[in-house]
């Protein structure tokens with residue numbers, strides 16, 4: 001009998017711990033609205049279960065076109081592309097690379113990424129936070145190799161093989177978000193003041209002007 005009480009107490013305790021957390025943000029922000037115009041939620045509204053079909057859980061993915069300035073193409077399968085992912089905390093991306101193709105340094109503010117190489121050879125890496133000394137971890141991955149990029153850290157993948165490369169990434173969010181570092185800094189809308197950028201990068205204004213004039217490509221779809 002005592003064991004049963006103990007079990008019940010333990011269960012109660014664990015359930016309290018689990019429900020004590022707020023759900024993580026599922027988009028960049030969700031600013032509180034006045035009641036009358038509160039039509040947005042953290043995530044997406046749920047469809048009437050009676051109307052749900054197999055199609056809501058399905059998506060077909062084709063290889064991405066890699067003839068672009070980066071030589072890479074990320075095909076996303078997140079909640080916007082596959083509505084059945086809503087609230088499930090998981091998503092996927094297919095990344096195609098031309099020879100020398102680059103998935104430029106970027107971060108996912110809401111997701112850890114685990115990547116498997118299906119074809120080709122990739123030089124991959126991530127950089128740790130300031131607190132950890134901005135250490136760089138890199139690895140050359142061949143077919144079948146798996147690598148993990150911890151949530152929020154800046155990472156990249158470069159095709160260093162002779163042919164095309166293909167990788168599949170699983171991410172721990174229905175909407176992990178992607179911030180490509182160069183694009184966010186040099187293609188911000190409206191532009192970030194050059195006074196901020198010259199000081200941050202410790203270069204002349206002419207270099208910042210040059211960088212802000214480039215057409216920073218976004219390889220995410």
Ligand SMILES: *[C@@H]1O[C@H](CO)[C@@H](O)[C@H](O)[C@H]1NC(C)=O
Pocket residue numbers: 063064065066068072073074218219220221
């Ligand atoms: C990626 O590939 C798809 C399919 O070929 C194409 O429609 C899309 O424009 C490409 N996107 C980018 C950003 O290169």
